[in-house]
Amino acid sequence: MTDDIIGGPGVHRDDVLHRDLSAEALLTVRDLRVEFGKKGQRTTTAVDEVSFEISRGEHLGIVGESGSGKSVTSLAVMGLLPASGVRVSGQVLFDGEDLLAASDKRMRSVRGRDIAMIFQDPMTSLNPVVGIGTQISEVIRSHRDVSKSEASERAVELLRKVAIPDPGRRMKEYPHQLSGGMRQRVLIAIALANEPQLLIADEPTTALDVTIQAQILEILKQVVADTGTALIMITHDLGVVAGLCDSVHVMYQGRVVESAERRPLFADPRHPYTGGLLASVPRLDSPRGQPLKPIPGSPTDVLPWTQGCAFAPRCANRIDKCVEKAPTLETEGQRALRCFNPLTASPVGGATP
Amino acid sequence: MTTTPQIISPSNPVLGVDVEHGTSLWRGAWRRLRRNPVAILGAFLVLAFVLVAIFAEALAPYAANSREWASEVTLTSVPGPRDGNLLGIDRYGSDLYSQLLYGARQSLVIGVVSTLLGLTVGAVLGVLAGGLGAKVDMVVMRIVDILLSIPSLLLAVSIVAVLGQNRYAVMIAIASAQVPVFARLLRGTMLSQAKSDYVLAATSLGLRRRTIVMGHVLPNSLGPTIVQATLNLSTAVIEVAALSFLGLGESDPAVAEWGRMLVAAQDRFASSPQLALWPGLAIAVSALGFTLLGEALREALDPKGRR
Numbered sequence: 267m268t269d270d271i272i273g274g275p276g277v278h279r280d281d282v283l284h285r286d287l288s289a290e291a292l293l294t295v296r297d298l299r300v301e302f303g304k305k306g307q308r309t310t311t312a313v314d315e316v317s318f319e320i321s322r323g324e325h326l327g328i329v330g331e332s333g334s335g336k337s338v339t340s341l342a343v344m345g346l347l348p349a350s351g352v353r354v355s356g357q358v359l360f361d362g363e364d365l366l367a368a369s370d371k372r373m374r375s376v377r378g379r380d381i382a383m384i385f386q387d388p389m390t391s392l393n394p395v396v397g398i399g400t401q402i403s404e405v406i407r408s409h410r411d412v413s414k415s416e417a418s419e420r421a422v423e424l425l426r427k428v429a430i431p432d433p434g435r436r437m438k439e440y441p442h443q444l445s446g447g448m449r450q451r452v453l454i455a456i457a458l459a460n461e462p463q464l465l466i467a468d469e470p471t472t473a474l475d476v477t478i479q480a481q482i483l484e485i486l487k488q489v490v491a492d493t494g495t496a497l498i499m500i501t502h503d504l505g506v507v508a509g510l511c512d513s514v515h516v517m518y519q520g521r522v523v524e525s526a527e528r529r530p531l532f533a534d535p536r537h538p539y540t541g542g543l544l545a546s547v548p549r550l551d552s553p554r555g556q557p558l559k560p561i562p563g564s565p566t567d568v569l570p571w572t573q574g575c576a577f578a579p580r581c582a583n584r585i586d587k588c589v590e591k592a593p594t595l596e597t598e599g600q601r602a603l604r605c606f607n608p609l610t611a612s613p614v615g616g617a618t619p
Numbered sequence: 620m621t622t623t624p625q626i627i628s629p630s631n632p633v634l635g636v637d638v639e640h641g642t643s644l645w646r647g648a649w650r651r652l653r654r655n656p657v658a659i660l661g662a663f664l665v666l667a668f669v670l671v672a673i674f675a676e677a678l679a680p681y682a683a684n685s686r687e688w689a690s691e692v693t694l695t696s697v698p699g700p701r702d703g704n705l706l707g708i709d710r711y712g713s714d715l716y717s718q719l720l721y722g723a724r725q726s727l728v729i730g731v732v733s734t735l736l737g738l739t740v741g742a743v744l745g746v747l748a749g750g751l752g753a754k755v756d757m758v759v760m761r762i763v764d765i766l767l768s769i770p771s772l773l774l775a776v777s778i779v780a781v782l783g784q785n786r787y788a789v790m791i792a793i794a795s796a797q798v799p800v801f802a803r804l805l806r807g808t809m810l811s812q813a814k815s816d817y818v819l820a821a822t823s824l825g826l827r828r829r830t831i832v833m834g835h836v837l838p839n840s841l842g843p844t845i846v847q848a849t850l851n852l853s854t855a856v857i858e859v860a861a862l863s864f865l866g867l868g869e870s871d872p873a874v875a876e877w878g879r880m881l882v883a884a885q886d887r888f889a890s891s892p893q894l895a896l897w898p899g900l901a902i903a904v905s906a907l908g909f910t911l912l913g914e915a916l917r918e919a920l921d922p923k924g925r926r
Contacts, residue, residue: 344823346819346822346823373825374825374826374827375825376825377822377823377824377825378823378824378825378826379825382823382824383820383823383824385816385819385820385823387816390815390816390817391816391817391819391820392817392820393817393821393835393838393839394817394839395838395839396834396835396838404826404830404834405824405825405826408824408825408826408827408830409825453820456824457824459824
């Protein structure tokens with residue numbers, strides 16, 4: 267794997283890609299549950315009953331609004347939640363190995379080499395007092411036995427890969443000398459430095475302005491495609507999912523409420539929450555002056571999942587049963603749904619992604 | 620994708636967005652420092668102090684402790700300023716001006732060495748406490764608490780009493796009073812830095828804890844500690860004088876020292892106040908220089924002051 271780096275000889279990589287695409291899942295998350303709270307105090311369940319699979323090279327979207335547990339899910343997969351005050355249960359199987367049971371040392375070698383992550387805010391995710399060249403080569407050197415000059419050559423290559431002009435000069439610069447979009451590119455370069463098999467992008471474009479968002483997504487798409495990296499895209503933006511993901515999980519208040527392939531989900535959302543999200547997206551072809559259609563209520567109007575459906579207080583399709591007991595996630599073919607009274611007709615008139 | 624908003628995907632993303640040229644964090648601080656009149660004044664005072672200390676021989680008209688005019692010092696009067704003796708004669712008959720210049724050397728050497736020593740030991744303890752987790756933190760901070768619970772001057776006095784009266788004992792005494800300050804400050808900054816996003820990002824990339832602590836957290840935590848060190852230099856200069864004043868300083872009587880000059884001036888204060896005035900002023904001005912420079916440095920490194 268030493269010469270198998272981004273931009274290096276691609277033949278070997280392609281072989282791996284084709285062979286493994288049909289193989290079993292790269293990452294399997296089963297019944298993930300994350301509770302916050304110190305011993306003896308009341309606990310808050312941030313994530314519950316979350317299960318999903320991602321195969322090599324697949325692009326998976328996890329969608330939900332703030333507080334839906336999507337970021338906590340990703341941190342739990344990476345083993346980055348603080349050790350005290352948090353209880354994580356379930357299984358996170360990466361290549362068959364349960365990461366939740368792995369030692370700290372093992373996790374350190376998985377992180378950054380097998381699984382890497384891109385965070386939301388490029389302004390704070392880079393160390394302000396260390397040059398970006400050093401920040402990239404340090405990650406390469408921590409997982410590979412290469413010399414300083416080899417690592418920095420590779421860092422230049424990575425910067426070029428994420429379309430940073432004059433990468434040789436940028437190597438010596440500090441984060442505050444780069445714009446937000448540039449910094450996010452640097453973070454993408456760092457995340458992909460060791461060609462991870464899985465990349466988790468936690469709202470990578472949220473902190474950027476709209477024109478830069480599109481560029482960053484395009485770059486992300488390209489580099490991920492070039493290297494055959496599987497991608498988990500965590501976002502609240504259905505537009506991002508539409509352009510990037512093969513399958514989508516919609517989360518609400520810590521649980522998955524609907525999962526489907528991208529096209530069926532956009533064409534025929536079944537869960538009222540998914541429907542609401544799609545209906546609330548502003549459309550270019552709508553008549554002028556037409557108000558936006560938000561989901562009524564706010565994410566704080568919730569019922570605990572233990573008492574019923576968390577979305578019930580905001581749901582137009584609510585029936586009595588919804589506030590009496592919690593619906594379970596029912597699988598039906600390629601789709602899964604957690605709802606007693608799903609939508610029938612598509613509220614957005616048969617949208618096709 | 621006809622109905623959901625289209626993501627605009629330029630195949631050639633616009634390259635080369637804005638770049639603010641050429642300054643790192645420290646260089647920015649340096650730029651702000653140069654524009655600050657308080658910093659200039661502080662730096663000027665400190666520089667003068669340092670130059671005097673280094674070039675005392677060349678600047679002083681007479682040798683240290685010459686006692687040339689010892690015969691003119693009587694029980695009731697000490698000769699004041701006159702031709703050849705700019706500030707007059709000291710209590711033992713040496714030129715006061717020359718003694719003052721030589722005294723700078725003692726204050727500076729002891730002050731700087733003891734602050735560096737305190738900074739080094741304090742920083743090591745701070746890094747241990749702030750970088751190695753809760754258990755080490757607990758142990759180290761209890762040790763620091765013990766040090767801190769003893770009043771600093773009392774601690775210094777006891778150390779000199781134990782180690783004997785020489786300049787090294789004075790250095791160690793002043794340094795040990797500074798250790799807890801640096802240890803606590805650095806630990807606190809490191810712990811708050813450890814919560815920042817870039818540390819989480821570095822952890823997510825599988826960097827070793829040592830790399831993260833030494834390569835990321837520490838460099839970001841040094842600013843306040845450097846400021847504190849500059850400020851502590853002024854305290855150290857005062858403490859050197861204070862220890863000599865208490866008779867616990869340099870034991871060699873041939874070495875000029877501001878604190879001891881003050882002691883000598885005590886019983887002549889009514890008749891010859893200039894004997895206390897000049898060394899007192901020298902202590903105050905050199906301490907002021909370090910304080911002004913330290914405060915200006917603090918301002919220059921303050922994130923809120925950055926543009």
